[in-house]
Amino acid sequence: MKKLITLSTLLVVSSFAVAQGGFEDPNDARTYKANEQERAEMKREKLRKHGKQDGKYGDKKGIGFFDENNAVKSVKDLPAAKDKSFVLLEGNITKRVGKKDFIFKDATGEVEIEVSRRAWQGQTITPTDRIQIRGVLDKEWDKTEVEVMEIIKK
Structure with a gap:
């Protein structure tokens, strides 16, 4: 059974x-x-x-679709922009302030940026190098910074 x-x-x-x-x-x-x-x-x-x-x-290139017409293009426009807005800035990285944090300067001012390892794309950037950064604006209570997704050396 x-x-x-x-x-x-x-x-x-x-x-x-x-x-x-x-x-x-x-x-x-x-x-x-x-x-x-x-x-x-x-x-x-x-x-x-x-x-x-x-x-x-770190072998990904680009960040997908990026509409340059709707991107924030200067540091002085960042305070008025909405959180998570696309950012396209040209200027220089002037100094390092943390492990991934740097000060970026363009003709209109300075802003803190956070650069991921992937965004460097194997490039070495010095303070004299003119670069273009593409990223997303990150507004928090105490600070505003740009999370960089791509760095393009000019």
Whole structure:
């Protein structure tokens, strides 16, 4: 009797697995190809989530869509801009004030910027180098800073 109950339970459980698509036949090109693409996309998403692309850090170029017409283009306009506004500034990094924090100066004033490792793109920047920064305005209670996503040497 125990054998019969065990066998019937096993059949019921295995039929649910097959009905839900729990088995992938590598010889069936239709399902295997679709699942292979899905697995590849999941792997890419996991790498993106952890700051990687193709298994390497810091090899992403650009920041996606960036509308230069709607970006804040001078330091003096930053206080009037909304939080999370796109920023496009040209000037110089004058000094370092923290691990990722720097002072950026353009013709209209100075602002603190936060530069991620990815934004440097392998470039070495000195205070005499003219650069363009692309980023997002971050307004907090006590300070306003720009989170830099890309640095372009001019």
